[in-house]
Amino acid sequence: MRPLTGTRPKVMLPVAGKPILEHLLTECAAAGAGDFILVVGYHDEAVRNYFTDGSKWGVNIRYVIQRQPAGTADALRQSSHLLGTAFVLLNGDIMLKSVDIVPLISAETNLISIVELPNVEGKGVIETRGGQVVRLYEKCTNPPTRLANAGVYHFTGDILKFVQQTPISPRGEYEITDTVQALIDAGIPVGYRLVSTWSELSYPWDLLQANESALANCPPSVEGMIEPGATITGSVAIGDGSLIKAGSYITGPVKIGRNCVIGPNCHIRPATDIGDDCHIGSGVEIKNSIIMTGTRIPHLSYVGDSIIGQNCNLGAGTQIANLRLDKKTIAVNGINTGRQKLGGIFGDGVVTGINASINPGTMVGHRARIGPGAAAKGVLAPGATVY
Known part of the structure; x- marks a missing residue:
């Protein structure tokens, strides 16, 4: 998820606000x-400060610190003193609906949630027989099935004995898949259940698809002010204290946070999420993008299929291209995104000068600077400067 995780943990990245x-x-x-136990480590203060004790959501949250990212089995080991005889374990970087969580909460046996995918490359894979899991493979090169591990489990207390015995893997982590395999090898049955609503957020561009899907289900609401002469169509949510100025044209689904100034004379197209305290100004067009809190895009700029971090400032005329000239799918740092359209991925605090140009699929590290008239492409390190 770099460069977006240069200043925050992955699970705090925004989707639909x-x-x-x-x-x-x-x-x-x-x-x-x-009752929730959140295992935190990198920038744990971001998680703690946001969720506190969980009372805002009507739940109880406790925290466990994992000082080094040593794998899911290690996270479970660190939490074992707080766990009962049955619990649900979930990876924090997935999207899942309650319909697929209810059966796990009511389960009485060990269960793994799985999802059938056309391509399981780079994912954990499950092999089954007779309604039970018989083997788990962690990112194997020749997967025997297309059943991927969804990272969602129901465990009985049996697992806690085996997690204490889990050895470190060749990847240098304590893998939960090794723990579950030990459970199976000891003759303790582990079932499985197909999920229907799962998505995994592995790369920055995965956020765009998740954001589009989530916004499609957001109801319209207007808590701010809309000046006469602004046009709002489709499902648009406008936060408290935000002002939509005359000449702005907004086509939902769009979500705009609190205390934003939008316009005049800008165009915000579908599947766009704008965080709190943002300014989107005259002559700006944005489509299918995530604009995080405190960012300013005040004049004559285009942002398409992009993710812009917090407190960025785009100079007048900044153009973020989102389509190759040959219209081929876009690769980032050697990884094929599978997307024909992908703009820029900016970390926090990025600044561009007037008439800056950003090539499709450019990754810009936090606090990087792209000078007036400069063209940026590829991967820019945090704090880099391009002239």
Whole structure:
């Protein structure tokens, strides 16, 4: 998820105006879960300060610190003193609906949630027989099935004995898949259940698809002010204290946070999420993008299929291209995104000068600077300067 995780944990990245982890927590709460243990480490203060004790969501949250990212089995080991005889374990970087969580909460046996995918490359894979899981493979090169591990489990207390015995893997982590395999090898049955609503957020561009899907289900609301002469069509949510100035044209689904100034004479197209305290000004066009809190795009700029971090400032005439001339799918740092359209991925605090140009698929590290008239492409390190 770099460069977006240069200043925050992955689970706090926004989708439709809320952190990934909040979406997961609210779906778990809707399924009937009331007690949560959040295992935190990198920038744990961001998680703690946002969720506090969970009372805002009507749940109880406790925290466990994992000082080094040593794998999911290690996270479970660190939490074992707080766990009962049965619990649900979830990866924090997935999107899931309550309909697929309810059966886990009510389960009485060990269960793994799985999803059938056309391509399981780079994912954990499950092999089954007779309604039970018989083997788990962690990112194997020749997967025997297309059943991917969804990172969502129901465990009985049996797992806690085996997690203490889990050895470190060749990747240098304590893998939960090794723990579950030990459980199976000891003759303790592990079932499985197909999920229907799962998505994994592995790369920055995955956020765009998740954001588009989440916004499609957001109801319209207007808590701010809309000047005469502004045009609002489709499902658009406008936060408290925000002002939509005359000449602005907004086509939903769009979500705009609190205390924003939008316009005059800008065009905000579908699947765009704008955070709190943002300014989108005259002659600006934005489509299918995530604009995080405190960012300013005040004059004559285009932002398409992009993610712009917090407190960025785009100079007048900044253009972020989102389509190759040959219209081929876009690769980022050697990884094929599978997307024909992808703009820029900016970390926090990025500044561009007037008439800056950003090539499709450019990754810009936090606090980087792109000078007036400069063209940026590829991967820019945090704090880099391009003239």
